[in-house]
Every structure is written in structure tokens, then in C-alpha cells.
Amino acid sequence: MTELPPADVLATALSRQPPRRDTAASWRHWCTTRHQFVPAPRLTLAQWKTMSLAERSLHDMHRTATHVNMPLLETPMSIKVSRLVNRRIRNNAFKQKPSTRAGVMVSGWGYQGKTETVCEVLAAFEEDWLLLHDQLNPQAVDGTRDLHLPIAYVQTPVTAKPKSTCQAILDFFGADTKNMTLPELVRQVAASLHDHGVKALVLDDITRLRMHRADDQDTLDLLRAFMSMNVTLVLIGVDIPHSGLLREGRWDEQTRQWLLPTSEHARVHGLEATQTERRFDLVELDRFRTTTPEQITAFHAHLTGLEDNLRLLKAPPGMLTSGTMPEYLMRRTDGVVGLLERLIEDGAQEAMDSGRETLDENLLDEVILSLDDPGRDAAAGEIPTIPGSPAPTTSGHLKTAPARPTKNRNTSFDDHGPGLAQPSA
Structure with a gap:
């Protein structure tokens, strides 16, 4: 008979709290x-x-x-997302050029595994990066003791404003944000990203931003500015192409990327060193479809x-x-x-x-x-x-609607239309 684990070991395993990140x-x-x-x-x-x-x-x-x-x-869909996110983060992490790092937008509907897929890629990268540098920040200034945190994972506030978004980012590092003005918060975020050696900043549920609100437009403007800090910006959201986040962007056929203008908001706080457009790869994590044998x-x-x-x-x-x-x-x-x-x-x-x-x-x-x-x-x-x-x-x-409706023929494997529209090649 298969040996069962001791009761105390099993109790410890089953009593773990749901993880936070x-x-x-x-x-x-x-x-x-x-x-x-x-x-x-x-x-x-x-x-x-x-x-x-x-x-x-x-x-x-x-x-x-x-x-x-x-x-x-x-799944075939998650593998496509994982490869793009992994490629973008690793390529950007090793770049020595002062040019702005391209970001990644991961789109898809709810409950399709966007967050878990991306976080698994980021965790694997962090393990490799820390092992490569013996758990130390290779860019640390002598005499400092900041933790080396290659990945920063942040949940976008439900009511996102520039100030609350900065506070959410700083909360990840455990920084004190009391009585700080917006310019001070922006400078503190930039300093924290640099001092902790952050290589990728993840903003989950980014489509909580409503682009018809001035505060939300300023928040997105601010996030684009953080890309000038040599950080890969990873935005995760629901139906990004139709959310308004790309309304100021244009599709570049040559690079196969979305280009967004530079941040007017961030120039006020002195973050932008260049006037180059911000580049984003957009990838969708789709549901299972059954149109083809594959x-x-x-x-x-x-x-x-x-x-x-x-x-x-x-x-x-x-x-x-x-x-x-x-x-x-x-x-x-x-x-x-x-x-x-x-x-x-x-x-x-x-x-x-x-x-x-x-x-x-x-x-x-x-x-x-x-x-x-x-x-x-x-x-x-x-x-x-x-x-x-x-x-x-x-x-x-x-x-309650009928769980198994009666139909003349089985249409379960009929496809109900394509996924989110992608720019034509």
C-alpha cells in the first residue's frame, strides 16, 4: 500500500495561506x-x-x-505568451545600450491564466538572474544594503491615479509614502527601481484604467515614463486592444510592435531622457478553440x-x-x-x-x-x-438555464469567431 504522509506534515501543507505576490x-x-x-x-x-x-x-x-x-x-496559447515574455525580459536585461527597453502587453479575457503564465516566466527568470549574480545586485553602490529584486509585481489599484499607482509600486518595496507629493513619489519610484536592480515591472489588471478619465490618462503616461529607467514594463489586462490603452499608439509594420508617444506627464518630473516612442509587443492568451484538428x-x-x-x-x-x-x-x-x-x-x-x-x-x-x-x-x-x-x-x-440544451446537431466544436483582432501582416 502507498505510504501516507504523517498527519502533522499533511496538516502543515493544508494550512498554508493563499499566496500573495x-x-x-x-x-x-x-x-x-x-x-x-x-x-x-x-x-x-x-x-x-x-x-x-x-x-x-x-x-x-x-x-x-x-x-x-x-x-x-x-497550452499552445500559454507557450506562445511565455516565449515572448521570456525573450523580451531576458534580452532587455542584458542590454548595455542606453536605449529604451521595449515592453510587453499580455491581453486576454478573465480566467484564462494570464497572470499565472506571466508570473511563472518571471519567477524562472529571477531564479536564473540571482544565480548568475550570486544573489547580489551587480549594479549596487558600495556601502548600500538594498535587497536585489529583479522582479516587481504590482496590482493596479481599482481606482488608479498617478499618486495611488506610485504608492502601490512603493508598497512592493515596503517604502514609506506618507506625506509625499506626486513629484516626490515619482522620484522615489525611479530610485527604488534602480536601487533594487529591478529588471521587470509588472502591472497586473492594467485595464482597470479607464482612458476617458484624466487621472487614468496621466497614470498611463507615467507608466510609459518608467520605461526610461531601463526596466521592462509588463502590462497584463483584459482585451487590451479595445480598452483604450492603445488609442494613442500606432502599429509599426517593420518592427511588428505598437508604438506609443513619449510621456508628457513624466517630462514635468524630469524622467524622460529621450523623446523616442515607447515600443510594446502585444500578445494574446486565448481560450481553447476547436476549429482545426491541431x-x-x-x-x-x-x-x-x-x-x-x-x-x-x-x-x-x-x-x-x-x-x-x-x-x-x-x-x-x-x-x-x-x-x-x-x-x-x-x-x-x-x-x-x-x-x-x-x-x-x-x-x-x-x-x-x-x-x-x-x-x-x-x-x-x-x-x-x-x-x-x-x-x-x-x-x-x-x-437556472438548462445545463444541456437539446439541439438538432452537436455544435460544441463550432468556432464562434476569431480571437482578438490582430494587425494584419
């Missing part, structure tokens, strides 16, 4: 512990029945933790990866990939990675609670997806529309 300490902690979770051992139903009630309870808790902490699975194969491969991480006691081979299950999962989630994982997580828990210990369409029909998340801004598109989700009635109550 918006401070230097929490980012470093996440980087060093992100792959430490150990999934539950695989047991057959017969092995599980030989356990005592206490052992079963612990093992079932470990199975639940395994289902909600699945590893980040690569796309269908990729979706099946992803389902195989999810199935391999499940610990259900009666799961047959091909539980998620055989029969009509792939079409069903596509219909329920529209190919959105986050929705798919949520459906599988909730379905696995229902399978355990009910004793069925396997996933099928009848069981998953009982799972109603709900994405109420106070940490996400629905108005900014951070929460996707759920196929077949409950619709509000005039009385304010929810009316």
Missing part, C-alpha cells in the same frame, strides 16, 4: 514555494477501504487539496493533463477524453482554462461527497459555476461570462 517578501516566498505542494498518493478503492476512519479523513482532505492546487499546465488535439491533451492530476477512486481511463465528454466540457466552459478547472474542481468534490468517485456528464450537470470574486473587477472584464449561467429575473432571483 504584491510585496517583495510575499513575491520571494511565492517564488521559492510555488512548486512545493505534494499531491495525494494514488490509491485504489480497495486500498482506501483498508484505512481507518481517521486515515480516510486525512487522505480525503489531501485529495481535495490536490484537486484545487493542480499544477499550471502548458486545436482539438491540444484540447484533448489538456484534458488528459487534468485527468492525470485527479485522485478519484473510481475514475476510469479516459474519464475526461472519451465519448462525448470533451464536447460537453467545451460547451460548459467555452474553452476558458479557468472555467474548465473550476468545473473539474467542483465536480471532483461532488464526486467525493456523493461517493460516486468519478466524473460524468450527469454529475457535472449538478455543478453550477459561480465566479463571485471580490478581488476581481467585473466592469473591467476580469470575470468571464459563463455559458448557460443563471440569468437574473425581474424579482432579482436567479433562474
